[in-house]
Amino acid sequence: MQCPLLYRFRVIDKLPQKPSEAATRGTLVHAVLERLFDAPAADRTAPRARALIPGQWDRLLKAKPELTELFAGDAEGERLTRWLGEAERLVERWFSLEDPTRLEPAERELFVEAELESGLRLRGVIDRIDVAPTGDVRIVDYKTGKAPRPEYAEGPLFQMKFYALVIWRLKGIVPRRLQLVYLGSGDVLTYDPMMADLERVERKLLALWEAIALATETGDWRPRPTKLCGWCDHQAVCPEFGGTPPVYPLAVRPAESGEDDQGRMSPVRAEAGRPVALEGR
Numbered sequence: 001m002q003c004p005l006l007y008r009f010r011v012i013d014k015l016p017q018k019p020s021e022a023a024t025r026g027t028l029v030h031a032v033l034e035r036l037f038d039a040p041a042a043d044r045t046a047p048r049a050r051a052l053i054p055g056q057w058d059r060l061l062k063a064k065p066e067l068t069e070l071f072a073g074d075a076e077g078e079r080l081t082r083w084l085g086e087a088e089r090l091v092e093r094w095f096s097l098e099d100p101t102r103l104e105p106a107e108r109e110l111f112v113e114a115e116l117e118s119g120l121r122l123r124g125v126i127d128r129i130d131v132a133p134t135g136d137v138r139i140v141d142y143k144t145g146k147a148p149r150p151e152y153a154e155g156p157l158f159q160m161k162f163y164a165l166v167i168w169r170l171k172g173i174v175p176r177r178l179q180l181v182y183l184g185s186g187d188v189l190t191y192d193p194m195m196a197d198l199e200r201v202e203r204k205l206l207a208l209w210e211a212i213a214l215a216t217e218t219g220d221w222r223p224r225p226t227k228l229c230g231w232c233d234h235q236a237v238c239p240e241f242g243g244t245p246p247v248y249p250l251a252v253r254p255a256e257s258g259e260d261d262q263g264r265m266s267p268v269r270a271e272a273g274r275p276v277a278l279e280g281r
Contacts, residue, residue: 033094037104106129106131111124139175177190
């Protein structure tokens with residue numbers, strides 16, 4: 001939805017992406033908040049959470065040695081120290097937004113997968129699921145950035161509705177609440193979905209997959225310029241910056257007369273060797 005050409009670069013061409021300090025800090029903070037719940041409720045304190053940071057950073061480095069590139073040339077360790085301090089402040093802010101001594105998550109970093117009637121599979125990883133004694137389900141997602149302005153809130157909310165749809169299709173339960181915890185700005189945004197919301201999301205996902213399927217077959221992936229382009233790793237091969245994309249690695253076919261002007265096809269179908277799946281991130 002952000003940029004069809006970027007989707008192609010990441011998913012089809014699999015162009016390498018440089019690790020970023022912001023994204024890696026988010027991964028580190030998520031790991032700390034997940035591991036904190038291993039401790040008994042009374043021990044889930046800010047000092048304990050801060051103490052988890054060095055060990056979780058070491059674990060990340062072992063899993064992804066390329067992350068050492070982030071601080072290349074930082075001989076004195078000043079950048080790394082400052083970066084770890086920023087992670088500490090994000091973790092500490094969480095304690096002003098939620099009280100982990102009063103929480104017992106039903107799931108943490110839960111991989112979920114559901115198949116729709118169309119055959120489209122939805123996959124995602126949910127940061128936290130809380131289940132109340134009444135059986136009400138709350139889906140919680142941590143964001144290490146700042147809360148968006150209202151006109152830009154639909155993107156993160158769509159992600160949460162995606163997760164809610166998967167849970168609904170898996171369990172037959174519409175989550176009672178969707179909660180976004182923005183550690184960068186100290187905001188907590190909530191939304192209580194209705195079944196009609198999830199049905200609309202399902203229709204949107206089917207249309208999105210149809211567009212992906214058509215673009216995959218025709219090779220017609222177009223850039224969608226936004227302010228986010230300035231952060232893209234692939235400017236050198238993007239036409240919007242004077243670049244030329246790599247040779248398309250898949251066979252292509254011309255558009256068929258049965259396809260409408262929006263590039264939508266019906267029904268969604270799986271073809272040999274092609275997974276039919278969308279992942280929420």
